[in-house]
Amino acid sequence: xxxxxxxxxxxxxxxxxxxxxxxxxxxxxxxxxxxxxxxxxxxxxxxxxxxxxxxxxxxxxxxxxxxxxxxxxxxxxxxxxxxxxxxxxxxxxxxxxxxxxxxxxxxxxxxxxxxxxxxxxxxxxxxxxxxxxxxxxxxxxxxxxxxxxxxxxxxxxxxxxxxxxxxxxxxxxxxxxxxxxxxxxxxxxxxxxxxxxxxxxxxxxxxxxxxxxxxxxxxxxxxxxxxxxxxxxxxxxxxxxxxxxxxxxxxxxxxxxxxxxxxxxxxxxxxxxxxxxxxxxxxxxxxxxxxxxxxxxxxxxxxxxxxxxxxxxxxxxxxxxx
Amino acid sequence: xxxxxxxxxxxxxxxxxxxxxxxxxxxxxxxxxxxxxxxxxxxxxxxxxxxxxxxxxxxxxxxxxxxxxxxxxxxxxxxxxxxxxxxxxxxxxxxxxxxxxxxxxxxxxxxxxxxxxxxxxxxxxxxxxxxxxxxxxxxxxxxxxxxxxxxxxxxxxxxxxxxxxxxxxxxxxxxxxxxxxxxxxxxxxxxxxxxxxxxxxxxxxxxxxxxxxxxxxxxxxxxxxxxxxxxxxxxxxxxxxxxxxxxxxxxxxxxxxxxxxxxxxxxxxxxxx
Numbered sequence: 001x002x003x004x005x006x007x008x009x010x011x012x013x014x015x016x017x018x019x020x021x022x023x024x025x026x027x028x029x030x031x032x033x034x035x036x037x038x039x040x041x042x043x044x045x046x047x048x049x050x051x052x053x054x055x056x057x058x059x060x061x062x063x064x065x066x067x068x069x070x071x072x073x074x075x076x077x078x079x080x081x082x083x084x085x086x087x088x089x090x091x092x093x094x095x096x097x098x099x100x101x102x103x104x105x106x107x108x109x110x111x112x113x114x115x116x117x118x119x120x121x122x123x124x125x126x127x128x129x130x131x132x133x134x135x136x137x138x139x140x141x142x143x144x145x146x147x148x149x150x151x152x153x154x155x156x157x158x159x160x161x162x163x164x165x166x167x168x169x170x171x172x173x174x175x176x177x178x179x180x181x182x183x184x185x186x187x188x189x190x191x192x193x194x195x196x197x198x199x200x201x202x203x204x205x206x207x208x209x210x211x212x213x214x215x216x217x218x219x220x221x222x223x224x225x226x227x228x229x230x231x232x233x234x235x236x237x238x239x240x241x242x243x244x245x246x247x248x249x250x251x252x253x254x255x256x257x258x259x260x261x262x263x264x265x266x267x268x269x270x271x272x273x274x275x276x277x278x279x280x281x282x283x284x285x286x287x288x289x290x291x292x293x294x295x296x297x298x299x300x301x302x303x304x305x306x307x308x309x310x311x312x313x314x315x316x317x318x319x320x321x322x
Numbered sequence: 323x324x325x326x327x328x329x330x331x332x333x334x335x336x337x338x339x340x341x342x343x344x345x346x347x348x349x350x351x352x353x354x355x356x357x358x359x360x361x362x363x364x365x366x367x368x369x370x371x372x373x374x375x376x377x378x379x380x381x382x383x384x385x386x387x388x389x390x391x392x393x394x395x396x397x398x399x400x401x402x403x404x405x406x407x408x409x410x411x412x413x414x415x416x417x418x419x420x421x422x423x424x425x426x427x428x429x430x431x432x433x434x435x436x437x438x439x440x441x442x443x444x445x446x447x448x449x450x451x452x453x454x455x456x457x458x459x460x461x462x463x464x465x466x467x468x469x470x471x472x473x474x475x476x477x478x479x480x481x482x483x484x485x486x487x488x489x490x491x492x493x494x495x496x497x498x499x500x501x502x503x504x505x506x507x508x509x510x511x512x513x514x515x516x517x518x519x520x521x522x523x524x525x526x527x528x529x530x531x532x533x534x535x536x537x538x539x540x541x542x543x544x545x546x547x548x549x550x551x552x553x554x555x556x557x558x559x560x561x562x563x564x565x566x567x568x569x570x571x572x573x574x575x576x577x578x579x580x581x582x583x584x585x586x587x588x589x590x591x592x593x594x595x
Contacts, residue, residue, distance in 0.1 A: 168514075170534030172547050178562045180514040180533045187484055188519050191491040207471075207480060208514040208533070215484045229471050229480040229511070239473065253476045254392050263391065265477050312488050316449070318481040319442035322389035 001063060001247045005071035008064065012052050019045050053275045060224075063247035065256045069203045069226040070166075073278040075285065077104060077119030077162040080202065083285035084292070085110050085117060093144065097177060100141035102133045102169070103213070105148045107157065111293055116152040118145045118213055119162030122203070136169040137209060139182035145213050146182075149189045158296055159190075159197040161213045166231060168209030183212035190215035191311060194304035198295045200288055201225040201257075201266070202277075217311045218295040221266040222288070224276045226255040265318060267295075336360055352569045361526045361569055363506055365408065366415045366432040369465055373573050374428065378420035383450050388412055388443045388475070397474040404435045412443040413468065416451045421463070422577040424584060427455040430465040433507070438468035440512055441475040445482025448516060452489035452500065461499040461584040463576055466517045470510025483515035490519050499583035501576060504531050504554060504563060522579055523563040524572070525554035531563070 002008030022042045029035040060068070068074070081088050081104075088108035092099045105118040120137065123129035145161075152159045168179055190197060190213070199216035205227030221227060228250075230238075235253055236245035260266040270291045273280035302310055333342050338360035348355075352372050353362040364372070370379045388411075390397050405411065413436060416429035429451040431438045440448070448464065455462035471479035493500045502520035504513075507530035514533060517523075525531060532552035550556045554566050567575045 168533070172551065175533055175552065176560045178518075178560065180510075181518040181562055183514040184483075184487055184516070184518040187487040187515065188491050188494075191484075191488045192495075208483065208511060211480050211483055212514075215488070227477055227480075229476050230473055235473050252392065252394050253473070255476075260477055263476075263478060265481055312492070315481060315485040315488050318478065318485055319446050320389045320391035320475065320478055321442055321446060322387040 002067060005067040008067050009056075009071075012049065012056065015045060015049050015052065019049065057275060061247075062226075062250040062254070062256055063232070065224055066226050066232060066246070066250050068224040068276050071276070071278060072124055074203055075277050075281045076124075077121045077164060077202065079281060080162060080200075080285055080288055081108060081117055081119070083282060084289040085115075088117065091144075091148070093147070094140040095147065096140065096143050098140050100133075100138050100144060101131050102135050102137040102165070103141035103145055105145060107151075110160065110289070110296075113158070113296075114155075115158045115160050116148050117160045117162070118148050119202075120165040120209075120213075122164060133169060135165045135204075136167055137165065137212075138169045138171075138174045139177040139179050142168075142179075142182035142186040142212050145186050146189045149186075149193060152195050153193050156195055158195050158299075159193065159216075160292060161197070161199045161216065163199055163201040163205050163210045163214050163225075163227075164203035165206045165209040166204050167206040168212065180208075183208050186212045187215045192308070193311070194308050196296055196299035196302075196307055197311065198292055198299070200270070200292065201227050202288070206231060215311065215315065217299055217307060217314065218268075219266045220268045220270055220288075220291045220295065221257040221260055222270045222277060222284070223257055223272040225257055226250075227257070227260050227266070228253050228255040263320075337362060354569050359527065359568075361506065361528065363433050363467065365434060366410065366430040369430045369432075369505075370415070370419070370428075372569070373465075373576065374419035374421055374426070375423065379417055379428070380419070381415060381417040382454070383416055383447055384411065386411060386443045386446060388441055390474075391442075391478060392474070392476050394474040394476070400436060400474070408432060408435045410435060412447070413438045413440070414444040414447040416447045416454075418454075418458075421573070421580050424577070424580050424588075425458070425460040426580055427451050427458065427460055427462045428464070431467045431512075433467040433469075433505075436472065438466075438512075439470060439472035439474075439479075440468055440482050440486075441472035441479050442482065444468075444472070445479070445485050448482075448486045449489045452486070452493050452498075452516070455498045455500065456492055456496045459498070459587050461501065461580045461587070462493060463501050463503070463580070464516070464520075465503045465505055466508040466512055467505045468508060468510075468512040470512055479511065483511050486516035487519060490516050494521075497586065499580070501579055501583075503567075503572070503576075504529050504557075506530055507532075510534070518562075521583065522565075524565050524567045524575065525558070525563050526572070527554060527566055527568060529554040531557045 085108040123132040197216040232249035235249040277284035336355040339358035504525040
């Protein structure tokens with residue numbers, strides 16, 4: 001089985017590169033009949049591409065969903081903020097130790113309404129990934145998030161969080177500065193809020209790192225996002241002493257949006273464009289925006305104390321007891 | 323656990339210094355090695371018997387059975403084997419107890435049960451223990467011993483982190499003291515939820531306390547880990563817990579804390595009564 005999105009998508013990526021090249025060639029061609037020939041070829045290849053997409057997406061297994069959720073071109077938190085929010089002002093300070101770029105946050109508006117947004121941020125190239133620490137937040141990131149939650153409460157702004165992290169940072173320094181406490185305290189702060197909180201899982205919902213900013217009134221999940229108690233490779237390493245059995249673990253852990261909805265742990269699945277979000281980021285963003293606004297409108301009917309109780313009850317009911 | 327006196331079971335070996343000990347001495351020393359001071363892991367019944375007022379513990383919430391919601395490979399047989407081994411329904415036992423006559427709501431996790439992992443049942447019992455503290459206006463004491471969230475229940479286990487933390491928030495809002503005790507080991511999903519947001523955090527000496535398995539965190543960093551990385555002593559130096567307490571002093575320390583932080587609850591009781 002493919003280990004990465006790139007490997008799995010190789011036939012599709014190559015075909016798309018070919019189509020792009022042919023399109024360029026067509027624009028450069030001056031002879032009308034030749035040009036027509038090239039365009040006819042493009043059409044054929046596009047048809048074949050659509051068939052491949054249909055075929056690949058008609059039988060996605062849990063592991064393919066993991067690869068899709070991790071795909072580099074998938075829209076990230078800042079892409080969504082750019083597409084659906086305006087006047088975003090990023091705020092960096094945790095006022096404790098340092099700046100953590102694995103989590104971005106600040107005030108913004110959605111549909112003209114002031115909110116606080118908090119989300120994990122991945123990077124697309126080596127420099128960005130290093131800068132973002134692969135979206136693995138350190139204690140500083142969660143403490144910065146706590147500050148944002150406090151601002152939201154003080155100024156009566158709803159909170160929107162985007163979930164997209166492989167896990168919280170597992171390094172020695174993060175341990176020494178209390179990564180566990182930071183995650184727990186972040187959840188605790190969310191449970192204090194009397195303003196509405198909506199979370200959207202847009203990529204990898206990676207264990208404690210994810211739930212640390214996902215204690216929300218409404219949790220939405222994109223169709224091809226995953227949400228898991230442990231990364232599949234980690235689970236395979238512990239249970240079967242073989243990290244290469246990630247695909248089996250992904251199936252056993254039931255990491256897909258469909259499973260999360262069936263278990264009642266997310267409230268809604270946000271459908272993605274054909275071939276997943278990156279193939280039409282604007283359409284994906286529009287669906288995400290509609291989902292967020294729908295959730296906020298529903299939560300607007302509740303009083304501040306009801307909002308807090310609603311969040312408590314939402315998580316209180318979770319668990320499967322025979 | 324009452325020692326029998328057949329020759330084979332008269333001795334045990336300390337897991338740390340490997341010295342041979344009389345079972346009777348070992349038990350009467352609360353399973354702490356008299357030579358090296360190593361605190362051996364306890365079953366939940368030993369923990370309860372050696373911590374709370376004699377005969378005061380009344381178990382509640384029994385009979386909660388974990389389902390197998392994901393049909394996870396080998397979960398059922400592993401879970402049944404753990405039940406047979408420990409004689410308990412799941413990794414956590416909870417109920418009412420008294421500490422020097424003060425009522426407390428308590429939960430104790432047992433590492434012998436699937437690594438003390440927190441699935442739906444453990445999360446539910448921890449939550450009920452915290453809620454019981456609120457409902458009955460008494461302090462909450464929880465002994466942690468866990469490798470983290472239970473993988474076999476997938477995302478349901480992750481949600482127990484949020485559920486238990488929400489219950490801690492309720493305790494804080496209602497002025498109910500919550501003391502958590504890290505015993506060997508207290509890791510991952512348990513450490514990163516209710517356990518770390520207690521009002522007071524105690525730990526037994528040398529307990530393993532950490533977020534990531536030590537191999538993961540050492541791999542993740544170029545810098546060398548200190549020799550005592552992820553021990554209670556190291557975590558104390560980092561400022562992430564309040565006090566390391568030897569097992570023989572645990573009952574008294576907890577009793578004093580409950581007495582001090584719970585005094586306002588007793589004042590109210592008198593006024594109301």
